[in-house]
Amino acid sequence: MPVIARSLDDALAPIVDGCVLAIPRESTGVAMAATRALIRRGVKRLKLVALPTTSLQADLLVGAGCVESIETSAVSLGEFGPAPRFTAAILKGAIRMKDATCPALHAAFQASEKGVPFMPLRGLIGSDVLKHRADWKVMDNPFDENDPIVLLPAIKPDVTLFHAPMADRNGNVWIGRQRELVTMAHASERTVVTVENLYDGDLLADRTLAAGTLPGFYVEQVAVVERGGWPLPLPEHYAWDGEHLAEYARLATTEDGFKKYLDKYVYERQAA
């Protein structure tokens, strides 16, 4: 039965060195305070799987040396430019990249959600994305003639980590229309969530809220962290901190600048 963790660090205990960690795209609810706590703890060799893209979260973790590999379909700071630490790490060969395409990641998570070993997907054939994925296969669709189709193996993360507007004391988490968070939790062995605040009551008891709720059954840990998505947005709650992201994009272009950023925003601001 999930409980509200005594501290953010307690909640993050399931995220151990070397684990496969699933994280959502920037616009869905990224657990940034938790990410800074993981860097402070010095987590190592994470195998990140970002559904389907990632931005500051992966760039920070890569820059801080926490990442062994990333499977995703894009890493970028969006309007704030390329992801500088990710780009540098790729050019140095410091991390392993598993380039994918968005719907392939969605399908591979759904495969785990459904307990099947693979999912088929159209497209991809003739691309170098497919060419560089030895773990993906092409078969002939047995329901048609001469119809090659790609099969993607299920992605089974050890832990999913995200940030959401609220949870109740049973660990039910309100995710609204960000339904890939439900699929991620279903597909993962464990799920750790940070939330803006606690809902006083049972989210499943209200028929309107229940429609947007991930049941606590799938949730291992919940920690309350106000503005836990900062400086990224929390959908329909707060927007980007554009000034901060611009500062990050500027500092992180060099290794030294990135270290300054870490000192200022990760190590010194224990509570941020």
Place this chain on the structure above:
Amino acid sequence: MPVIARSLDDALAPIVDGCVLAIPRESTGVAMAATRALIRRGVKRLKLVALPTTSLQADLLVGAGCVESIETSAVSLGEFGPAPRFTAAILKGAIRMKDATCPALHAAFQASEKGVPFMPLRGLIGSDVLKHRADWKVMDNPFDENDPIVLLPAIKPDVTLFHAPMADRNGNVWIGRQRELVTMAHASERTVVTVENLYDGDLLADRTLAAGTLPGFYVEQVAVVERGGWPLPLPEHYAWDGEHLAEYARLATTEDGFKKYLDKYVYERQAA
């Protein structure tokens, strides 16, 4: 762009003779008033696909001679006993039955939703359900050794028909946590919905309601029919009419009794 139909009959125009009609299980929101209207119109040769089971709706349509085939995993009146017209039709060989199992139907609708030709599913191997489904295939899982797995072809209904609590004037329909209704609409060429009442506003503009809303983009027709699910339940709105269902179960055990039921509740009560 969907509009609110002038009449129930107008809304049902897409459901033509011989079409593949997808209908939901009893507890999800069954369009019973619409079903009675279809019987009055004399629709013929429906190929019903019930996700994943069905009760009074299919029994009525079968008894009234509207059905050519049913694909589903169970037809029953639940606590009110077997589905008498369905049972009689099967014993007479009057309809074609495609016996399935619940998760196979869910997966086959999801295949259409995702635009893939098939979906894999565990289980089934060694069952007579599989043996009698020439359209299902067994293949060796290419990601493992000596691992047979069933592949199910996508189910692509012409029309999905269901009943829901409310819709707005843009055709957005609030379905709450009955999320298979979303998958059914995604998988179907067209979707026809009856609702208890109109929501005065935009369901997508409210972040809490939006989480349980099927966008009007997928909806072809909406008709307002108060108690349109009667005598079946509408989740969290009204329960079964147990007395009525007991009466049905009693009358429908004979062909004559069923005719009396039709006269009393379908043909004479035009508005019911």
Place this chain on the structure above:
Amino acid sequence: MTPNEAPFRDEELLAAVVADLIGDVRHVAVGNASPIPATAALLARTRGNGRPYVSLLGSPKHTFFTDGGRELFDCAGQGRIDVFFLSGGEIDGEGNVNLVSVGDYEKPIARFPGSFGSSYLYFVVPKVILFRTEHSKRTLVPKVSFISAPGGSADNVRRTGGPIALITNRCLFSFDRTRRRFRLESVHPGHTLDEVIANTGFAFEQPPIVPITPVPSAETLRLMREVVAPELAEVYPQFAAKVFAVRKSA
């Protein structure tokens, strides 16, 4: 039949036996119209101080599911359902379950509702408890007419689930998955081995001396009557009223 002076009802005995079969697990799911398994699951939860999660599928109030009708099956496919209950129009000695029809499938002489989720859940839920109160040669047959879900599978068929037991109004069988046979574990008080043999259409193993099914303890009966029954009344009001004389709580 349980003698009239017995301090418990048949339903209470069966629920107590099923609760013990459930054991220490995380999640028990109970299908529609299964008041005795529901009682057993709630009893197990009461004993476990809230563990296992219990999903009563007949009642939206008593499931946590929010992802539509597929969530039950996805949840099972993820390995997150530990115990489920199945019944059958026919059950045979190899644990095969028939929910479809009797006679030739194309020209049946009797038709049941259909296989529901059995053709899948029987493969992926580790502990499936077969439950059929009518113990007769009509229901427990040598060979089912139609296999909705097979009791066993070939070695190369991935299968993490299957039957562990069959409970009837007369007795409790365990199921040996390797040998694909039932074994008589105990005969309920008031019933006899001869009666079980006479009413069972399939052969089964039996110990040299067949025990009597242990009766529920006073504490078990107290929990069922005082804690479980009021919860149960929300979903199965008629059953709760009949067995426990409890009315749906306000």
Place this chain on the structure above:
Amino acid sequence: MTPNEAPFRDEELLAAVVADLIGDVRHVAVGNASPIPATAALLARTRGNGRPYVSLLGSPKHTFFTDGGRELFDCAGQGRIDVFFLSGGEIDGEGNVNLVSVGDYEKPIARFPGSFGSSYLYFVVPKVILFRTEHSKRTLVPKVSFISAPGGSADNVRRTGGPIALITNRCLFSFDRTRRRFRLESVHPGHTLDEVIANTGFAFEQPPIVPITPVPSAETLRLMREVVAPELAEVYPQFAAKVFAVRKSA
């Protein structure tokens, strides 16, 4: 360059051209950070009295999606997205798009963000409009280093979608899917054929006389400035302010 005295801006010309390419369809989806395609899609909707549906993916307010991040791709897989826009770090003469890296994939000399949904949407969206304002030999190359999404496919590859055109700051190309080649359709006012040839890294077809891209009509400019710009300001406030001098409405 458009002369200073021109009655419209470059962005307005491009949006007008793209709006015509969209044509009469049901649903146009526009990816993040694409203000000119967004302007074009909203212009098409204004002309069509509400048709097509326009999904601006950067903005939850301007999409109808409620089924999570997969809905865009599922929707496309269902054949329910008619027009989409793609750009690329590199685009070559066969319509191949590179969003991944330059040089050897294992030891790249430049890295872009990644393929996003291109490796799928290029196959299933009937009209994909390639959009790259920087028209140079660096972006329009003979052969991309990495194919995120191929311009064409073998005959036996199921493909209902692909490129129909490429629009740049200098000109408009159409794409011939059978021959897998671009054809120069028109050169924008203020630009020349020689300039296009000098700045394009791949060979392309061209008509004997290359037309000048038609300038937007007065009515088109009025709709863009009076109707589209205020809507656009909700999603692209900086762009709307710069191009249309419109501030986000209250």
